[in-house]
Every structure is written in C-alpha cells, then in structure tokens.
Amino acid sequence: MQWGDEGPPPLLVKIAPDLSKEDLEDIAAVALALRLDGLIISNTTISRPEPANANPVSAETGGLSGKPLLELSTKILKDMYLLTRGKVPLIGCGGISSGEDAYKKIRAGATLVQLYTGFAYGGPALIPRIKVELAECLEKDGFKSIHEAVGADCR
Secondary structure (H helix, E strand, O other): OOOOOOOOOOOEEEEOOOOOHHHHHHHHHHHHHOOOOEEEEOOOEOOOOOOHHHOHHHHOOOOEOOHHHHHHHHHHHHHHHHHOOOOOOEEEEOOOOOHHHHHHHHHOOOOEEEOOHHHHHHOOOHHHHHHHHHHHHHHHOOOOOHHHHOOHHHO
C-alpha cells in the first residue's frame, strides 16, 4: 500500500482491562519499540466489578462497559502510563460520564479521553457539562492546562 506525503494514518491499539501484568509489560515494550501512535485504555471487561456483579444479568457472557468499568480501566491506564514512561499517547476510556471521571483518566496518564456508554445515555448535553466540570477540577488543583495534569497521579 502506498501512502501520501503525510505517511500512514496514525495507528491506535485498544486493549482490554483484563490483561495480566506480563501482557501489559509486553504491550508497553512493543508500543515503545514500534513507536506506536497511541494506546486506547480500555475496551470492555469480561469481569463483573461491584456493583454490577449483584445484578442478575451479570452472569451473561460478553463485555461490560460504562460506569462499572471506571476504576478498573483507570488502574490499567495508570499502569500503562508508568510502563511506557509517558512516552506513548494514551486515550482513556471506560466509565466516563462526568468531568471528574475524565479528570481521573487524565491524572492517570490519558492525553485524550473517549466517551461511548456515557455519551449514549447522556446525549450531546454531556459534552459541555464534562468540559465545565473538567475545567473546575483543573482549577481546583492549580493546573493551568490539561497537559500539566496528564500523569499527575504517577509522579
């Protein structure tokens, strides 16, 4: 395949939150070695974290998304930030439905955030609300930009 003068399009790889420590280490090493354009952390989970595990349908197979994924996906995001030493752009997703949720992802190492389930339920009105809440979180902690807050919980 031939690319234009700009080269190939960026390549982002989305990973699951259910990977072992060894898997995460391998992915980080490959991402660094190949200078991957970014990692999306994380896809749906096959685990059933609280409170989702109390729901009778939690025994069904398939990936779980939305709010129950927030803590697990944010932990994996932080792990990958540390493993890549902040040298690979990370897109935080999983359980984001507020500016505070987005802020947690940024502090854990995300340079961007991705919404899906939260947007499906919150609709377009969610976006300006997240922006206002995110600005409030940044100001409260004394950051002048999102860039300053990226990875703050890893320092």
